[in-house]
Amino acid sequence: MTATAGSDIVTGAINRGPAARIVARTSAGALRLFLLVVALIWLVPTFGLLVESLRDPATFTTGGWWQVFTHPAQLTFENYSQILKDGAITSSFLNTVYITVPATLLVVLIGSAAGFAFAWIEFPGRDWYFLVVVGLLVIPIQIALIPVVKLYSILGISGSLVSVILFHVAFGLPFAIFLLRNYFAGIPRDLMEAARMDGASEGRIFFRIVLPLGLPAIASLGIFQFLWVWNDLLVALVFASPSNQPLTVTLANQTRQFGSSIDILAPGAFLSLIVPLIVFLAFQRFFVQGVMAGSVK
Amino acid sequence: MAAIELDSVGKVYDDGTRAVTDLNIDIADGEFVVFVGPSGCGKTTALRMIAGLETITEGELRIGGRVVNNVPPRDRDVAMVFQSYALYPHMSVRENIGFGLALRKVPKAELNRRVEAAAAKLGLREYLDRKPRNLSGGQRQRVAMGRAIVRQPQAFLMDEPLSNLDAKLRVQMRAEIGTLQRDLQVTTIYVTHDQVEAMTLGHRVAVIRKGVLQQIAAPQDLYDRPVNVFVGGFIGSPSMNLLTATLRRDEQGYVADFGTMSLQLPPAVVAARPALAGQAGREVVVGIRPEDMDDGSLAGVQPGRTLSGVVELVEPLGSDLVVHLTVDARRPQDLEDIAELAQDNSVAGTAGASDAGGGTLVVARFSPRSTVTIGQRVEVAVTTEQIHVFDLSTGAAVWDAGVPASAASN
Ligand SMILES: Nc1ncnc2c1ncn2[C@@H]1O[C@H](COP(=O)(O)OP(=O)(O)O)[C@@H](O)[C@H]1O
Numbered sequence: 001m002t003a004t005a006g007s008d009i010v011t012g013a014i015n016r017g018p019a020a021r022i023v024a025r026t027s028a029g030a031l032r033l034f035l036l037v038v039a040l041i042w043l044v045p046t047f048g049l050l051v052e053s054l055r056d057p058a059t060f061t062t063g064g065w066w067q068v069f070t071h072p073a074q075l076t077f078e079n080y081s082q083i084l085k086d087g088a089i090t091s092s093f094l095n096t097v098y099i100t101v102p103a104t105l106l107v108v109l110i111g112s113a114a115g116f117a118f119a120w121i122e123f124p125g126r127d128w129y130f131l132v133v134v135g136l137l138v139i140p141i142q143i144a145l146i147p148v149v150k151l152y153s154i155l156g157i158s159g160s161l162v163s164v165i166l167f168h169v170a171f172g173l174p175f176a177i178f179l180l181r182n183y184f185a186g187i188p189r190d191l192m193e194a195a196r197m198d199g200a201s202e203g204r205i206f207f208r209i210v211l212p213l214g215l216p217a218i219a220s221l222g223i224f225q226f227l228w229v230w231n232d233l234l235v236a237l238v239f240a241s242p243s244n245q246p247l248t249v250t251l252a253n254q255t256r257q258f259g260s261s262i263d264i265l266a267p268g269a270f271l272s273l274i275v276p277l278i279v280f281l282a283f284q285r286f287f288v289q290g291v292m293a294g295s296v297k
Numbered sequence: 298m299a300a301i302e303l304d305s306v307g308k309v310y311d312d313g314t315r316a317v318t319d320l321n322i323d324i325a326d327g328e329f330v331v332f333v334g335p336s337g338c339g340k341t342t343a344l345r346m347i348a349g350l351e352t353i354t355e356g357e358l359r360i361g362g363r364v365v366n367n368v369p370p371r372d373r374d375v376a377m378v379f380q381s382y383a384l385y386p387h388m389s390v391r392e393n394i395g396f397g398l399a400l401r402k403v404p405k406a407e408l409n410r411r412v413e414a415a416a417a418k419l420g421l422r423e424y425l426d427r428k429p430r431n432l433s434g435g436q437r438q439r440v441a442m443g444r445a446i447v448r449q450p451q452a453f454l455m456d457e458p459l460s461n462l463d464a465k466l467r468v469q470m471r472a473e474i475g476t477l478q479r480d481l482q483v484t485t486i487y488v489t490h491d492q493v494e495a496m497t498l499g500h501r502v503a504v505i506r507k508g509v510l511q512q513i514a515a516p517q518d519l520y521d522r523p524v525n526v527f528v529g530g531f532i533g534s535p536s537m538n539l540l541t542a543t544l545r546r547d548e549q550g551y552v553a554d555f556g557t558m559s560l561q562l563p564p565a566v567v568a569a570r571p572a573l574a575g576q577a578g579r580e581v582v583v584g585i586r587p588e589d590m591d592d593g594s595l596a597g598v599q600p601g602r603t604l605s606g607v608v609e610l611v612e613p614l615g616s617d618l619v620v621h622l623t624v625d626a627r628r629p630q631d632l633e634d635i636a637e638l639a640q641d642n643s644v645a646g647t648a649g650a651s652d653a654g655g656g657t658l659v660v661a662r663f664s665p666r667s668t669v670t671i672g673q674r675v676e677v678a679v680t681t682e683q684i685h686v687f688d689l690s691t692g693a694a695v696w697d698a699g700v701p702a703s704a705a706s707n
């Protein structure tokens with residue numbers, strides 16, 4: 001991991017002169033151009049969705065979203081004010097938030113604590129328990145739906161937000177523990193021992209050493225879990241009562257009721273898309289290479 | 298600061314590997330003791346048991362008189378400098394050094410004062426706000442030292458702290474560690490496989506082989522009175538030449554007979570070794586250090602003080618000339634110690650270096666004024682007063698009859 005750290009690391013061909021430098025420059029430039037094109041192609045549908053959500057529904061039949069370039073007058077906030085007035089959409093948007101945020105936080109917290117324990121704390125049967133966790137990875141969600149529905153009715157939490165959250169946490173944890181345990185295990189043992197010599201308890205080591213150093217893995221896990229739960233339809237459809245429906249379920253219902261209802265779907269979908277995008281942008285700064293640089297050696 | 302006592306300490310790892318056996322060492326308050334030995338001999342294991350990072354499976358460890366076998370590292374109040382430095386990569390130099398104090402809830406103002414003082418002592422003042430990744434190897438090493446000294450612990454434990462530095466920096470940091478320890482007077486245990494580091498730093502040096510303490514003594518004693526072939530060969534560079542000889546009595550005392558050549562043991566050597574009598578007429582191992590051999594044409598050729606050999610290789614070092622020659626003598630083949638020394642001395646190794654046709658290869662340090670050339674037959678003047686004699690079957694040094702060699706200078 002240290003190899004990615006300093007700029008003093010020599011890689012590949014050495015710069016031999018102006019020609020070599022031009023080659024280096026152009027190959028970097030070509031890569032950048034390529035990535036830019038890919039990013040643009042990726043962004044076009046998103047941009048289209050945004051524009052569509054801002055168009056007057058009456059104009060939908062006249063052509064695609066690119067019409068706004070010639071007819072800017074088609075743009076309006078009417079769709080958004082409509083869906084914001086619609087209680088179903090706003091409350092299901094909030095439901096999505098109420099489900100996603102705790103389901104993500106719990107998975108990240110429990111996953112990193114368990115990952116730390118599996119990687120660094122000696123306890124009897126540790127590796128067997130970890131094998132069980134790995135085994136859970138391959139259990140498909142679908143086979144758990146019916147037993148869990150029964151379990152929830154025994155527990156008396158059927159249809160509640162808690163029931164949806166718990167299901168997401170339970171099925172998010174095996175992967176979270178697997179990923180974080182393996183990442184944490186890569187932290188040099190000397191660091192843990194140095195902290196132990198410095199007087200740190202296991203708890204301190206977790207919070208002061210493992211969490212900060214595990215941030216790249218924790219951030220990626222957090223984002224994936226967030227996206228998974230935010231976009232989930234199946235689990236919510238099975239477990240959430242109508243008043244606890246998240247946005248995905250509500251949007252799906254809209255299509256069924258009205259046939260084509262782009263004026264609701266487009267802004268709804270965009271709302272549903274923009275939050276994960278913000279989350280991603282906020283967390284991407286934790287994806288850093290070489291966090292371990294300078295530590296050992 | 299405290300004394301550290303190892304009382305029959307031993308370690309068997311969970312997988313059954315025996316790493317340390319019956320280690321008995323008393324380290325005085327403020328003393329600097331170096332554990333030295335070839336890699337894999339159990340030095341790190343011993344140090345980690347003292348640190349509390351490894352359980353002690355046998356014996357008793359006392360720090361400051363208190364038995365600490367079952368005390369966790371954070372309550373032993375010792376600081377460790379790791380071979381890898383083990384700096385916290387996400388913390389600045391300031392936070393790295395202050396981490397131990399912060400964990401002990403030292404008030405902010407005092408913490409800052411102590412961190413600054415430690416940094417000043419190590420020349421790290423300007424780097425306090427940098428991250429470890431932006432430091433050079435030498436600076437990282439200093440931060441690791443700073444983290445240890447800032448806590449003012451009972452003892453410092455250092456595991457090959459200089460092995461990741463280049464040769465020049467290593468010499469400089471070695472001197473600094475020595476000075477620092479003298480200033481702070483903190484009990485220090487320092488682990489290394491480098492006998493030069495051991496000799497220059499230690500008040501006493503403990504030579505360990507395969508988990509067993511061979512000898513613990515002041516550096517000069519270790520050099521002058523090695524208790525066995527292993528210590529003799531391990532301490533000193535290039536290492537001691539070992540040759541098989543028959544010990545013969547004559548009217549002046551004893552002669553070490555190599556076959557075609559022989560060396561007369563001077564009265565002082567004989568007087569210091571009452572046990573020689575028991576070896577008379579038997580084969581022994583004779584140890585001659587390279588620095589006790591010189592070019593006969595410069596130092597003078599005297600009967601009973603001269604060996605003869607053919608030059609195989611000449612390495613001019615400026616200060617002296619390292620000359621490899623083959624002499625007509627036998628090497629003690631079947632001693633286990635020698636095989637191990639041969640493994641350890643990959644560079645300029647003599648004890649087990651392959652022998653060029655017929656004779657045995659020995660290494661000598663000639664005066665730089667010597668003009669010997671490869672292929673030449675030379676007479677080698679031996680300072681026989683410095684000769685060492687070991688038992689051929691056990692490898693133990695021949696000293697007093699009654700004292701078993703391994704306990705001789707403990
Ligand atoms: N965790 C461990 N489990 C089993 N054997 C070990 C372990 N650590 C070290 N050893 C073994 O113990 C012996 C001593 O190792 P070590 O103390 O690291 O030697 P040194 O530091 O002198 O090079 C070696 O044979 C090594 O293979």
Ligand SMILES: [Mg+2]
Pocket residue numbers: 337340341342
């Ligand atoms: Mg070691």
